Amino acid sequence: MTVYVPAMTGPTAVPPDLDGSHVLAVPRGTSLVPLARAWFPQAAWSREPATAAQTASARPMTGARFRGIAVAPPDPTGALSLDGAVEVVGPWPLDAADARALGLPARDSDLYGLPAAPVAGATLTPELVTGWATAVARRTGGGILPAARDRVVVPDPGAAVDLTLWSAVPLSPDDALPLVRPALSGSRLAVPAPVSGRSQAFTLVATYEYDGEVEVRCARSREVPVVLSTLDWREHGPWGYHVTWRPPDPLELEVPHPSQLHVIARQRVTPSIARVVASLWRTVGGTIVDAGGFVVGHEEVDDRARPR
Template sequence: MVSLLPPLPDVPAAAGPTPPPGRHLLVLPEGVAADEVEVLAVSRFPHARWERPPRVPSGRRASGAARGAAPGATAGVLRLGRLSTLTGPFALEPGQVARWGLPTGSRVAWVVDCPRERVEAPAYGGDRDGLRRAFGTAGPVREELRVVQWLVAAARRLGGALRTETGVVLEPEMDAALDLVVLTDRWAEPAVVLDAARRVVARARLDGPGADPGRPRATPAEAGAALAQREQAGAGVADPAERRRLHAEADAFDQHMRENPPPSEAFGVQVDLGVDGIVVVEVAVEHEVPSVLGGLDWARGEVVAYQVRWEAPDVEELESERPSLTHRVARGRAARAVRGIARELHGEVGGEIADMGGFLVDPADL
């Protein structure tokens, strides 16, 4: 059979005398187009661009082994950063899939070239993405770490895998990317967020400074800032009558602040799922605008983030690359609440929904 893609040359094994530095493989199933990979790259690397777009002849992709490329098929080069590129797509032969221990559904590969930057560091915490298993104690840092983390996120989003330079294959679970965030330029009152959550899970409740849905309470810092003005009133004023007048104004202002506290700039909603853990909605200003919002006019002003995340019953399981069946079952049930709440919030405030990898999600897919 003839593939419409050029075949992938064999990649030297990591155990060889001179393995290529920073040469990883992004491995994907059938049907993932090059522009899908480009969108994910631009979402994480704002200056990503094609240096040479791939050329794939039109027509139906042939199935089976890739024994030759269609005439005119060439791989493209997508620059991720100053020193990193992604070259592909290439067709994978069945022999390569078996030899490299790739998932059986692997059909396409992208070759990644990036600097080899490693630093010895003590192991701590979990290894959700399997990077410690792949690289040992000398893990990637700086640009290589940014590229590898993106490769894991892209493989998870597209149902693929990452074969690292070390020869280890990482196959991240698609369902593990559970948390979502609604990014918008609109604030919603705590009562609105609570109602949105209760449309999905009736036992949702307000949590934190905004626990009063009618009037969110000010934080101690906000209230203290107003009361502190009382101590400054009249400082440096020699006339006793003028000092008394300034103190009276400060007292009146303090009384007004006690009776009319300013709204909190952050609040939350909590949904107790019992044995399945807790879903938390955290609302606050996003001070660093995510790259995924680049080019959107409304994102140039104040961006509000409605984080919808799952707190698992067992944190260690949450950070495990291959969690237990019990954890996966609880995660599946919690996913329905996370996705439903994010969808309802998006209906209230608009904007965009992004997943844990920083990639946009269509509300219709939730």
């Protein structure tokens, strides 16, 4: 779910340097490099932002011998190159009050500028870059100000409930079912897929009257999330354990404001999904990736597993 808020009119706290650019807002201090490399493995700073210590140490020269000498302060912003051509520039600080006035989440934030038009020599399309920015905003609880400044995009972090465990170890359906059932009561084996190697791809399904279905699908894949290419090969594998929620009305996954019944059902299934993934991970190891293509640490999985 993504919330669209009408843009505020009148003076804003967005720096003029960002005019004509899409603006990504993330919580203050968020490290953007690992989030960028999850989609663009070669991402790196072409110009690193100045640290607070560097900015504070750049004091004007004083005394008679320095009269007439102007000292330019260091540029506090950096340039994060995604592909050698497309750059994300920032951060610019934004306090919680100004963020609220803009329609963004009311917290101290960092602003980054994204190109709103194709960049010469780029291998990335503007649509892919803004798709990444939307995923980052959802992942971090941030938001986006489009270049037109006609609205504010605030993706709902709670909407991304699906998780996938990527492991080198396949399980048989008979071994997986006892691991899944404590978190998903009533889980049953659906029609198995064709045999793959020594093991069998399979799907387990748990169905609930008011909460829809939770599906656990195990399959070997030739295509894995980009973020896995940034990890040691021993930390993951080709076997994906995809844990997916299918709500009673799937269309509610796409609307900006789903019903309260949808939200309540989502809150009930989210801990179960996390517990299933945690149980599988303890058995087969691997790396957990969320629906946005970002690695999810075990502490976060444990936090998701707690009922709200």
